[in-house]
Amino acid sequence: xxxxxxxxxxxxxxxxxxxSGESVVTIKDIAQMAGVSFTTVSKALNGEPxxxxxxxxxxxxxxxxxxxxxxxxxxxxxxxxxxxIGLIWPNKSGLFLYHLFEQFQIQAEKAGxxxxxxxxxxAAGVRTFMKHFVDTIVVWPTAENTSPEFIRxxxxxxxxxxxxxxxxxxxxxxxSIDRQxxxxxxxxxxxxxxxxxxxFIGYNxxxxxxxxxxxxxxxxxxxxxxxxxxxxxxxxSWNRVADMLxxxxxxxxxxxxxxxxxxxxxxxxxxxxxxxxxxEDLSLIAYDDVPELEEMTDIVVTTVGPNVxxxxxxxxxxxTGHGHPAEGGYRHVKVASQLAVRGTTRPVSDxxx
DNA sequence: TTATGCGTGCATCTGGGTGC
DNA sequence: GCACCCAGATGCACGCATAA
Numbered sequence: 001x002x003x004x005x006x007x008x009x010x011x012x013x014x015x016x017x018x019x020s021g022e023s024v025v026t027i028k029d030i031a032q033m034a035g036v037s038f039t040t041v042s043k044a045l046n047g048e049p050x051x052x053x054x055x056x057x058x059x060x061x062x063x064x065x066x067x068x069x070x071x072x073x074x075x076x077x078x079x080x081x082x083x084x085i086g087l088i089w090p091n092k093s094g095l096f097l098y099h100l101f102e103q104f105q106i107q108a109e110k111a112g113x114x115x116x117x118x119x120x121x122x123a124a125g126v127r128t129f130m131k132h133f134v135d136t137i138v139v140w141p142t143a144e145n146t147s148p149e150f151i152r153x154x155x156x157x158x159x160x161x162x163x164x165x166x167x168x169x170x171x172x173x174x175x176s177i178d179r180q181x182x183x184x185x186x187x188x189x190x191x192x193x194x195x196x197x198x199x200f201i202g203y204n205x206x207x208x209x210x211x212x213x214x215x216x217x218x219x220x221x222x223x224x225x226x227x228x229x230x231x232x233x234x235x236x237s238w239n240r241v242a243d244m245l246x247x248x249x250x251x252x253x254x255x256x257x258x259x260x261x262x263x264x265x266x267x268x269x270x271x272x273x274x275x276x277x278x279x280e281d282l283s284l285i286a287y288d289d290v291p292e293l294e295e296m297t298d299i300v301v302t303t304v305g306p307n308v309x310x311x312x313x314x315x316x317x318x319x320t321g322h323g324h325p326a327e328g329g330y331r332h333v334k335v336a337s338q339l340a341v342r343g344t345t346r347p348v349s350d351x352x353x
Numbered sequence: 354t355t356a357t358g359c360g361t362g363c364a365t366c367t368g369g370g371t372g373c
Numbered sequence: 374g375c376a377c378c379c380a381g382a383t384g385c386a387c388g389c390a391t392a393a
Contacts, residue, residue: 038379040379357392359388366382
């Protein structure tokens, strides 16, 4: 049996319960105190015409005094929309996804949407959101997204769905990240500093393609450590990285590109073990730009990767129908990456033998 | 045991009533 | 006639009572 997703609400979703456990304040309570009908209260609180200013002010004052918060479930019954966006996020998400979620929530709330998050099983997440009248769902895909259960649930969902990190689809909006171009940018930058002997450490095929393409284009030097493949399930592959770091200055590359911040931490650990200093002995660019990098390392790393603010705003533009409208179909947006040049890339002349 | 119907909850909308 | 206000209807899911 599939586990239920963990559902997290933001404050605006669930304010109808008093901390003390007292019963909920409704417009009927306000109407009784103000000596008017609850219709008048509704009009007054929603800025509708037909209520004298004096009456309106009195109603608003009572509502504030009672800490009145509209019951969203009831409002959804009438509106047939929730003004809520549901995010389905992986259970084990890293810093990048955390910052993307945070940025999405900030921007969504500014646009007048509440954000709910379901962690874990995406099919169960969609069903939970459907129960809560959430008609817009954003998904960060996991392996479970190709399961028959998820496909069935997705097909029964009547609202709008957006899939991050996905190629164009006839069933939902998609946003992809141009990783290939990101790595090309990184290689370009290093090449501009004179580096000809560069290594890529990672396993993502898109990023490797970008590295290969840039290498061919810029006619970089071919060498035994040009690509060190470090798949997730093969920790022993990092032995090759250690071997490379133990080589003499003339034998090893002058610059490295790692395909994630997690890989970067592993690399820095190996560098310390092998007495290799960054950036004094090697230039380094890491994929993924997360603010914690500066706090968790004593060096300010040059990074390349998508900007979480751009990703979040691209998603909201699609979901709120801003930007370029889709012509009878689902939109696909490819988000470009940004190179942030900081302290770990130096001209190759600094590494002269 | 299953199927059906009714009442409840709550904010909003609509059409109509009241009073100046 | 206009500003203001009110009663009833509406939307949907769920629980409960009753009938088959």
